[in-house]
Amino acid sequence: MIGIYVHIPFCESKCIYCAFASFVRNANCQAKYFEFLNKEIKNCDFFDRQVSSIYFGGGTPSYVKPEKLAEILKTIKTHFNVLENAEITIECNPCSVSTQKLSSYFDAGFNRISFGVQSLDESMLKFLGRRHTKAQALDAIGYAKNTGFENISADLLLGLPAGDIISDAQTLIAAGVKHISAYMLQIEGGTPLKNMVESGKVKLPSDDETVDNYQKLADFLQKNRFLQYEISNFALKGFKSKHNFAYWTGQAYLGFGLGAHSFDGKYKRFANADNFEDYFAGKQNVEKLSPSQRDEEMIMLGLRCESGFDTKKLHFDISQNANFQKYINGEVLQKIGSTIKLNPKFYNISNSVIIDLLP
Amino acid sequence: MMKNIRNFCIIAHIDHGKSTLADRLMEKTGSVALRDMQSQLLDSMELEREKGITIKLTPTRMNYTFNGEQYVLNLIDTPGHVDFTYEVSRSLAACEGAILIVDASQGVEAQTLANAYLALDAGLEILPVINKIDLPSARPDEVKKEIEDVVGLPADDAPCISAKDGTNIDLVLQKIVTDFPPPKGDGNAPLKCLVFDSFYDNFKGAVCLVRVFDGQIKTGDSILFMQTGREYDVTEVGIFNPKMQPTQNLSAGEVGYVCASIKSVSDVHVGDTITLKNRQTDKPLAGYKKVQPVVYCGVFCVDGSKYNELKEALLKLKLNDASLQFAPEVSQALGFGFRCGFLGLLHLEIITERLEREFNLDIITTAPSVSYKVLKTNGEELEISNPASLPSPVEIDKIFEPIVKASIFTPPSYVGAVMQLCQDKRGEYKDMVYLDANRVRLQYNLPLGEIIYDFFDKLKSLTKGYASFDYELGDFVPSKLVKLDILLNGEKCDALSLIVHEDSAYMRGRAITEKLKKIIPRQLFEVPIQAAIGNKIIARETISALRKDVLAKCYGGDITRKRKLLEKQKEGKKRMRQIGSVEIPSEAFLSILKLDDEK
Numbered sequence: 001m002i003g004i005y006v007h008i009p010f011c012e013s014k015c016i017y018c019a020f021a022s023f024v025r026n027a028n029c030q031a032k033y034f035e036f037l038n039k040e041i042k043n044c045d046f047f048d049r050q051v052s053s054i055y056f057g058g059g060t061p062s063y064v065k066p067e068k069l070a071e072i073l074k075t076i077k078t079h080f081n082v083l084e085n086a087e088i089t090i091e092c093n094p095c096s097v098s099t100q101k102l103s104s105y106f107d108a109g110f111n112r113i114s115f116g117v118q119s120l121d122e123s124m125l126k127f128l129g130r131r132h133t134k135a136q137a138l139d140a141i142g143y144a145k146n147t148g149f150e151n152i153s154a155d156l157l158l159g160l161p162a163g164d165i166i167s168d169a170q171t172l173i174a175a176g177v178k179h180i181s182a183y184m185l186q187i188e189g190g191t192p193l194k195n196m197v198e199s200g201k202v203k204l205p206s207d208d209e210t211v212d213n214y215q216k217l218a219d220f221l222q223k224n225r226f227l228q229y230e231i232s233n234f235a236l237k238g239f240k241s242k243h244n245f246a247y248w249t250g251q252a253y254l255g256f257g258l259g260a261h262s263f264d265g266k267y268k269r270f271a272n273a274d275n276f277e278d279y280f281a282g283k284q285n286v287e288k289l290s291p292s293q294r295d296e297e298m299i300m301l302g303l304r305c306e307s308g309f310d311t312k313k314l315h316f317d318i319s320q321n322a323n324f325q326k327y328i329n330g331e332v333l334q335k336i337g338s339t340i341k342l343n344p345k346f347y348n349i350s351n352s353v354i355i356d357l358l359p
Numbered sequence: 360m361m362k363n364i365r366n367f368c369i370i371a372h373i374d375h376g377k378s379t380l381a382d383r384l385m386e387k388t389g390s391v392a393l394r395d396m397q398s399q400l401l402d403s404m405e406l407e408r409e410k411g412i413t414i415k416l417t418p419t420r421m422n423y424t425f426n427g428e429q430y431v432l433n434l435i436d437t438p439g440h441v442d443f444t445y446e447v448s449r450s451l452a453a454c455e456g457a458i459l460i461v462d463a464s465q466g467v468e469a470q471t472l473a474n475a476y477l478a479l480d481a482g483l484e485i486l487p488v489i490n491k492i493d494l495p496s497a498r499p500d501e502v503k504k505e506i507e508d509v510v511g512l513p514a515d516d517a518p519c520i521s522a523k524d525g526t527n528i529d530l531v532l533q534k535i536v537t538d539f540p541p542p543k544g545d546g547n548a549p550l551k552c553l554v555f556d557s558f559y560d561n562f563k564g565a566v567c568l569v570r571v572f573d574g575q576i577k578t579g580d581s582i583l584f585m586q587t588g589r590e591y592d593v594t595e596v597g598i599f600n601p602k603m604q605p606t607q608n609l610s611a612g613e614v615g616y617v618c619a620s621i622k623s624v625s626d627v628h629v630g631d632t633i634t635l636k637n638r639q640t641d642k643p644l645a646g647y648k649k650v651q652p653v654v655y656c657g658v659f660c661v662d663g664s665k666y667n668e669l670k671e672a673l674l675k676l677k678l679n680d681a682s683l684q685f686a687p688e689v690s691q692a693l694g695f696g697f698r699c700g701f702l703g704l705l706h707l708e709i710i711t712e713r714l715e716r717e718f719n720l721d722i723i724t725t726a727p728s729v730s731y732k733v734l735k736t737n738g739e740e741l742e743i744s745n746p747a748s749l750p751s752p753v754e755i756d757k758i759f760e761p762i763v764k765a766s767i768f769t770p771p772s773y774v775g776a777v778m779q780l781c782q783d784k785r786g787e788y789k790d791m792v793y794l795d796a797n798r799v800r801l802q803y804n805l806p807l808g809e810i811i812y813d814f815f816d817k818l819k820s821l822t823k824g825y826a827s828f829d830y831e832l833g834d835f836v837p838s839k840l841v842k843l844d845i846l847l848n849g850e851k852c853d854a855l856s857l858i859v860h861e862d863s864a865y866m867r868g869r870a871i872t873e874k875l876k877k878i879i880p881r882q883l884f885e886v887p888i889q890a891a892i893g894n895k896i897i898a899r900e901t902i903s904a905l906r907k908d909v910l911a912k913c914y915g916g917d918i919t920r921k922r923k924l925l926e927k928q929k930e931g932k933k934r935m936r937q938i939g940s941v942e943i944p945s946e947a948f949l950s951i952l953k954l955d956d957e958k
Contacts, residue, residue, distance in 0.1 A: 005916055210907060
């Protein structure tokens with residue numbers, strides 16, 4: 001079983017913190033891109049054709065014409081065996097959806113929507129360069145529900161200079177969101193945000209404040225029966241993202257489109273070129289993982305999830321690692337049979353623990 | 360023959376143009392083909408050229424015709440830094456004359472004076488030369504007067520030159536012949552030959568640079584080093600042209616080299632006298648001293664498994680540097696390494712840089728320390744060069760620390776600041792003289808331990824670079840010193856211990872704990888940092904537990920990026936040292952010295 005990711009690298013405008021492969025481009029380029037994307041999917045000869053999840057991400061998939069997306073989805077369904085209960089997600093920007101658009105998504109077969117809400121504080125939305133308002137975000141969620149979407153997710157950003165993420169979460173839950181992802185705002189190289197922070201124009205909250213908010217949010221969501229199934233992801237029962245979970249548990253997945261990543265489920269990772277010229281030339285970056293690199297991935301991904309990792313699958317004896325014992329004794333790690341999990345109390349410092357455990 | 364030899368050296372304050380003049384003299388005398396000219400030929404080591412200083416002495420022989428007569432001019436280069444004063448004195452002993460270069464705009468500086476005095480002590484004829492007259496700010500007449508007033512040398516006839524553009528170089532060459540006396544000596548007397556330096560050659564072993572005073576030396580001679588008592592058979596003698604060129608013999612008055620299958624430069628002591636085994640001179644040359652290190656520090660590899668590579672590297676450096684000393688040291692914090700002894704801070708810096716550059720080692724050095732004398736209550740006397748090995752306070756009766764006699768030259772407007780600095784460094788005021796309207800000479804006795812790290816840097820920054828500084832080692836005096844220990848999470852970190860004066864212990868303790876709090880990254884658990892004297896805690900800071908590391912999105916399945924990020928962080932962690940349960944970055948060990956930088 002595999003997951004499929006489709007990258008839509010177009011946006012109406014670029015957000016100040018964004019370092020992803022996305023472009024503000026004209027229709028000509030889009031036409032060529034979709035043509036190529038279709039071809040890429042048709043030509044794919046990966047042996048496993050059973051698809052359990054599909055994810056349209058970006059960029060802003062909702063920025064392009066719904067027919068284009070429907071066509072791609074149709075191509076996938078024709079060339080692969082998409083399971084009956086497959087999770088099919090589309091990322092949407094709250095300001096670029098309408099009831100009409102949402103209906104076309106629904107009709108095309110999408111059954112999950114992930115809204116890039118980021119914040120419900122108007123000043124923060126403006127600051128980030130988002131094109132929507134709080135009202136638009138809530139309206140969009142309402143439209144989606146009315147259209148028939150049950151599985152609705154919202155992204156929120158931690159570490160913003162202002163706003164109240166708890167009240168945002170509360171409002172979103174009340175509006176009917178079933179899944180919340182909360183990521184920390186990252187200062188990526190080459191973004192306007194980086195300049196603003198470096199020149200002192202913007203003052204971000206301290207790490208401690210951000211972590212406090214993160215932990216408060218986790219507590220709040222827990223109380224509202226949202227399970228923290230991954231370090232940054234929370235869902236009501238039955239609404240975990242199957243697609244993301246595939247990434248984290250080592251399932252095979254295929255990525256189509258500019259800069260998209262694939263994994264054969266064993267030892268090979270592929271990445272399409274992240275500029276149009278090379279992508280259209282079919283350039284790919286292939287990485288063959290060594291057993292110890294695979295181990296690194298399993299530990300790194302496993303410790304970010306409630307499911308942990310299985311020591312029996314590793315290629316080395318982790319119990320020989322001095323830090324491992326130290327963390328077990330200090331209850332930083334929890335051991336259940338051969339499964340090792342990170343104590344959620346220490347999610348905020350997962351990297352430090354992971355680094356200490358790497359082979 | 361001897362009357363046509365001139366042995367001389369060039370002495371100067373740093374940057375006054377010593378190496379440039381040497382280059383120009385060689386070029387004028389055709390000692391080196393123009394196409395081989397590389398700026399500052401004598402400073403052969405890459406590092407020397409970069410730092411603009413001469414570490415290693417390389418003599419060269421020039422042929423010069425004056426009034427129809429052939430002269431042999433032997434230029435013996437000298438290191439210009441206070442760390443190498445003894446080497447300078449031995450080089451001077453090999454000469455009859457010294458060219459004293461003074462910068463036409465800067466005038467007399469601390470090292471000008473220190474070097475001039477050394478040359479006078481050695482009984483040399485001194486020829487003052489005013490250099491850099493091409494500079495718009497040149498003031499040759501004033502500088503001449505300064506030389507007369509401050510140094511006490513007649514300077515009326517001093518050649519005014521520009522070594523850079525070649526002005527008046529001929530005049531300097533003429534004056535070398537006319538002003539400097541030829542060597543004296545008896546070619547038939549028993550051999551008396553001064554070793555003024557040595558270097559290591561892969562094929563010839565240790566090569567001695569020598570000046571023959573009496574008699575002669577040739578291949579096949581059985582020779583005796585009078586101070587070390589070692590005997591060898593000469594395998595080759597020769598001169599520097601400037602490359603090594605074998606000759607039949609070296610006789611009285613000449614400068615050259617002697618090879619005798621000597622395994623290491625450590626077997627050759629600078630200042631020793633070579634004589635013939637079977638026809639010995641009655642008395643060795645005066646002025647011999649065994650070179651002792653002045654500054655010590657621990658040297659460790661960042662990667663502890665490279666101990667053997669570090670050892671090999673030090674052995675290789677020692678082949679060519681007899682003054683470098685080292686002995687194995689074990690630190691709880693840093694593992695296996697070496698306690699190294701150096702002639703001074705510059706020497707320390709050069710060696711550590713060479714270890715990193717030439718041997719590709721990533722090294723950690725601990726805070727430099729001087730050597731203290733300790734009188735224990737049970738009457739035992741110790742010499743301590745590693746703070747970690749200082750006995751506990753109850754066992755100590757007295758501690759003695761080395762003092763230097765320092766001269767500082769500064770423009771009058773900075774006198775207040777310089778005096779304050781000397782005061783802060785526990786200096787004892789000795790003298791102040793206004794040399795002229797622009798220059799004051801201050802003399803202080805200062806504890807060596809206080810000046811070995813940031814004194815010079817501070818002096819430079821306080822005086823915008825105008826002050827110059829020189830010192831000579833003095834005696835050991837009793838002092839109220841204590842060992843300041845640093846505890847991380849309750850565990851003493853031996854590599855962070857310092858010996859400090861009682862009065863400044865509290866302040867230093869506070870400053871160090873504050874600094875370490877900034878440098879040591881937050882750990883998974885809270886880490887107390889304490890400063891202690893004996894069992895008494897005098898300062899404390901706490902590093903709170905790590906709260907956050909990044910919760911980034913594994914976007915679109917790009918797992919590789921995330922993995923590489925973690926691998927990089929893990930690599931960074933290798934530069935950290937584990938002290939008990941605490942990880943500290945290697946920079947921490949030296950950072951404790953630079954406490955006031957950020958204030």
